[in-house]
Amino acid sequence: MLMRYVLMVAALLSLPSHLKAQTVDFPAKINQVRVGFRSYAPDQDGGLFKVGMWTPVYVDVSAGSMGLVADPTSAPFLEFASSDSEGIGTYYRLPIALAPNETRTFVGYTKPGNSESALNVGVTLHLGKTSLAGPRQLGSVLLDQGAHLYLTLGGVNPDLRAALFSLAATRDLKPSEATGRDTAPRHAAYELEIRRLPDHWFGYQSIDLMILNTDGKEFLAELGRDVNQGRLGAIAEWVRHGGRLIIPVNYQNQALLAEVLQAPAWQPRVPVVPPADPGPVLKTAPRRLDAIERWANFPRPFPGPGSPPVGIARLDPGAVRAGVWDIQAATDDGRSLLTTMPYGRGAITYVAFSLDQAPFTEWEGRVPFLKTLINEFAPRVSNTDRQTGFGGGWRSGEAPADIMTSLHQDLDNFDVDVIPFGLVALFIVLYVAVVGPLDYFVLKHVVRKLELTWVTFPVAALAVTGAAWWTAAALRSTEPRINKIDIVDFDLRTELDGRGQPARAFAYGQSYFNVLSPRIESYTVGLAANPAFWASKAEPEKSADQLSWLGRPGNLGRSGAQGFFRRPYVYAGGRGITDVTIPVAATKAFTASWETALPAVPFQADLVYHTRQFQGRDYKLTGTILNGLAVDLEDVWLFFGDRCYPLNGRLPSTAHGGGAASIGFELQDQKGIAEWASSGSDAALAPRDEHFRALQGPYDPTRLVRQAMFFQKWDQANTLPNHSMRYLDFSSRLQGDPVQGCS
Numbered sequence: 033m034l035m036r037y038v039l040m041v042a043a044l045l046s047l048p049s050h051l052k053a054q055t056v057d058f059p060a061k062i063n064q065v066r067v068g069f070r071s072y073a074p075d076q077d078g079g080l081f082k083v084g085m086w087t088p089v090y091v092d093v094s095a096g097s098m099g100l101v102a103d104p105t106s107a108p109f110l111e112f113a114s115s116d117s118e119g120i121g122t123y124y125r126l127p128i129a130l131a132p133n134e135t136r137t138f139v140g141y142t143k144p145g146n147s148e149s150a151l152n153v154g155v156t157l158h159l160g161k162t163s164l165a166g167p168r169q170l171g172s173v174l175l176d177q178g179a180h181l182y183l184t185l186g187g188v189n190p191d192l193r194a195a196l197f198s199l200a201a202t203r204d205l206k207p208s209e210a211t212g213r214d215t216a217p218r219h220a221a222y223e224l225e226i227r228r229l230p231d232h233w234f235g236y237q238s239i240d241l242m243i244l245n246t247d248g249k250e251f252l253a254e255l256g257r258d259v260n261q262g263r264l265g266a267i268a269e270w271v272r273h274g275g276r277l278i279i280p281v282n283y284q285n286q287a288l289l290a291e292v293l294q295a296p297a298w299q300p301r302v303p304v305v306p307p308a309d310p311g312p313v314l315k316t317a318p319r320r321l322d323a324i325e326r327w328a329n330f331p332r333p334f335p336g337p338g339s340p341p342v343g344i345a346r347l348d349p350g351a352v353r354a355g356v357w358d359i360q361a362a363t364d365d366g367r368s369l370l371t372t373m374p375y376g377r378g379a380i381t382y383v384a385f386s387l388d389q390a391p392f393t394e395w396e397g398r399v400p401f402l403k404t405l406i407n408e409f410a411p412r413v414s415n416t417d418r419q420t421g422f423g424g425g426w427r428s429g430e431a432p433a434d435i436m437t438s439l440h441q442d443l444d445n446f447d448v449d450v451i452p453f454g455l456v457a458l459f460i461v462l463y464v465a466v467v468g469p470l471d472y473f474v475l476k477h478v479v480r481k482l483e484l485t486w487v488t489f490p491v492a493a494l495a496v497t498g499a500a501w502w503t504a505a506a507l508r509s510t511e512p513r514i515n516k517i518d519i520v521d522f523d524l525r526t527e528l529d530g531r532g533q534p535a536r537a538f539a540y541g542q543s544y545f546n547v548l549s550p551r552i553e554s555y556t557v558g559l560a561a562n563p564a565f566w567a568s569k570a571e572p573e574k575s576a577d578q579l580s581w582l583g584r585p586g587n588l589g590r591s592g593a594q595g596f597f598r599r600p601y602v603y604a605g606g607r608g609i610t611d612v613t614i615p616v617a618a619t620k621a622f623t624a625s626w627e628t629a630l631p632a633v634p635f636q637a638d639l640v641y642h643t644r645q646f647q648g649r650d651y652k653l654t655g656t657i658l659n660g661l662a663v664d665l666e667d668v669w670l671f672f673g674d675r676c677y678p679l680n681g682r683l684p685s686t687a688h689g690g691g692a693a694s695i696g697f698e699l700q701d702q703k704g705i706a707e708w709a710s711s712g713s714d715a716a717l718a719p720r721d722e723h724f725r726a727l728q729g730p731y732d733p734t735r736l737v738r739q740a741m742f743f744q745k746w747d748q749a750n751t752l753p754n755h756s757m758r759y760l761d762f763s764s765r766l767q768g769d770p771v772q773g774c775s
Contacts, residue, residue: 060100060108060130062166063092065155067142068238069183069221071173072193078171080181080221083150084117084583084756086237086606088230089140091155091166095130106160110140113154113600117145117583121600128157137227141235141606143580150174175219177585177755178417180240180410184222185229185267186252187245187388192220195402217417218406226254231262232606233269234578234625240758241410242267243278247388252288256295265297269577272376272540273625274759276409280383281345283310299629300527300538303356303373306382307349317341323361323369328404330397339391344384347371353532356525360408372409376523376627377540377759381409411761412744416753435740436756437584442733443515443546443621463496512553512614516545517733519741519760520565522634537630539566542760544582546621549614554599558608559624567662567687568631575607582621585755634660639695641672650699652677656692659683664690667734671766674745675702705766709738709746742766 067089068079081087089112093100100108112124126140144150151174155166175181184192196215221239223229230236244267246252255264271277281289290308294301319341321334335342347368357373372381383405385392392398467489475482521540529535541561549555559579560572580603601612614620639655646654653672657679659665668679677697684690739746743754744763754761 059098059159059162060093060095060157060164062155062157062164063094063135064090065092065153065166065169066090067150067153067169067172069181069223072188072220072222073215076171076173078169078173080173080175080219080238081150082175082177082179082181082238083144083147084177084585086141086143086234086578086580088228088235089142089153089155089169090228091138091140092135093128093130093138093157094135095132097132099132099134100128100130100159108157108159110138111154111156111158112140112142113156114142114144115146115149116143116581118581118598119146119149120581120598122581122603123600124603124606137225139228139230139235141230141232141603145581145583147174175238178217178414178753180218180413180417181238182218182220182241182243182406182410183236183239184220184243184245186224186248186255188222188224189220189243189245189388189402190393191387191398191402192243195399195406196220198399199403199406217413224251226251226260226263229260229263230266232578233266233273234606235266236270236275239270239275241276241278241406242270243280243387245388246280246282246285246289247386249285249288252285252292256288256291261295261297264292264295268298269627271378271380272538272627274377276379276381276411277375278381278383278405278409280385280387281306281347282386282389283313283343283345283384286310286345300376300523300536302375302380303526303528304347304352304371305349306345306347310346313343313345314341317343318363321361321363321369323363324401325397327361327370328397328401330400332396334395334397335391336395339394342385342391344369345382347382347384353528355532356528374765375526376538377521377762379409379764411758412750414747414753415751434585434753434755435736435743436582439517439544439733439736439740439757440546440582440584440621442731442736443517443544443582444619445731446513446515446546446548446619447731463493466492466496510550512550512555513548514545515548515731516543517737518543519737522566522630524633524635534633537633539628539630541576541626543576543624543626544621545624546582546619547614548619549616551616553614555612555614556608556610557612557622558604559622559626561626561628563628564662566630566632566634567660567685570631575604576624576626578606579608579622579624580606581609582623585753632660636660636692639670651696652699652702653695653697655695657683657695658692659685659690661685662687664688669708670695670697671705674705674766676705676708677701678703705742705745705763706748709735709742711735711738 066079068081068087071078071080079087079090091110093110100106108128110126110128112126113121115121122143122145124141126138128138130136140155142153144153151169151172153169155169157164157166182192182196193215196218199218200215236242254260267277279289286306287308290305293305317340321342321344325331325334344363344367357371359368360370360372362368367384368382369384370382372379387393387398387402392401395401472482472485475484475488519542523538523540524534526538527534527536539561543559545559547555547557557579558575560575563570563572598615599611599613602610604610609622612620636658637655639653639657641653642651645651652675653670657670662685664685665683668683670677670679678701679693679695683693740754740757740760742763743758743761745766747754
């Protein structure tokens, strides 16, 4: 008996180790979720991003001993759940694969439409029939759309927060005491790891200014590798869509930077790439950079007294044609120190020295220089932007309306058939007559059974209601209607030939459209550019490179209630949307962007600006313009300097027999850009027939498009916000005085 008890105790003691050996290995787990970019502020652990704009979502996933393989049976994927500005659920799905016991960071995307969904982005790992919910996201710092977010890649600039703090003019604090909120409306973020860079351009949609650090050899070498061309391409495409990129060039790493800027991801090619060989930098190093002092408006020696000469990078590869870039500052012997050039809709700026190393970090004027750099090359901060707060709200209360709000209202102006009031009144009279005196007369004098009114009354009500519904259905259109605005920019200057003429042309499009659904319907929404517009016979692209919902900025601070018939919908990799449900007679607005290389240059221009009388007349612009598009152009204007000039009549297409149009604009023809942007179209665009009955009046968004394209010139008082369309503002392209003979 004693031996039996001893054996039983031994069996119990061995039980825990036996159970441990039988433990089932986990298939995968989500370790951490962070939304947005890492903040400079030491008091902010979460990411920085803006409500109403795309942002990256970083998810750390670990696989078990079996790994995660993307096969047809399991097809593992991460799902990022949020909601749009109407409170409708949205999903972005990212297929993943992991080797056994591998841990990796995956970058997904979301576009939260209100503060509640932005702070509660859901991440779920789907493994066939099994799903694993991720942990709550790290404490995110949600910015309003009016905030300005600056991102440094590959480094953390030690003086950037001090510059932002100084620009914020916070008088009662020292820079060392400033929190992330005290630099508002400007904020700084950074990223040091290549694997965490977005691989889609819209992952940077919240970013207003990007600084690419060139001090780290490993970061530059990794960024230039073939495996990271998608990440580099996202940066390049972000610039083409209107981004502002600043590159402080460390001369010790010019060879690596040249490889990065000459990579295939840059399509079109970067107009000017600093050469790989900086030359004899130390032998030619200037002892003082007076031009930088003047440009920063800080007359203190750079470098400071007792410091060695400044080793500056060589920015000019030689033979850069006039007009390709603008030289902001140069040495006494003509070497470029600060240059900027357009790239697509955006701009690339070079600085000939590091901003993160000595001697710049030892100069007293480093903060004033950074402030000037931000004021010159970042989007303008309006007086209204300075009122922005955190968490989707404005310090002064409700978010102010901006140009996107007006555009959204214009897109909601449909020329639907309105049922005449007389017909509605007729049905009311018939209903009252049937259920009242007629019903009484028939039951009293014909049938002689008034108690039957319990039957005749509901039958009559149903009949009249059915007749009214049938009449309304017969008058209403059965097809969805779309209001759409396209802004197409033809880039003829990014890629030039040896003669300074366009070698290739590129088109960048931004579309805004609203869909009116005549019935409850689920739609798959996509958008493709039409090559026939620029006289190409090529097949259209499959879809835009980014398509998503469009909301009014004033409504993004609060959550909406999802309607009974509004089911969540899915982003198809950012290029389209599937399963979008729109109720009867309801609308849903969208925005999309696209870009493409053109098979031929669509315009040929030979123009001259005159500063004195020409041929005895006060001509300002003369020359010719040839329209190679497949369509005639109406309401054509030319911009130069701070003025614009109308082309009388249309500009006919060569496809319709048109030739080069002769230009002869005189002084009295010119108009101020602010005046031009405040007026509507001078031509009858999209005329409506006599049946147009929109309650909001004629549909003509021309004025709003003009204001968006030259917003800074139009809003000269700097009082109005421009949260969602600031990347379409071409005002900076019209700086400088006209020069005679410039074409």
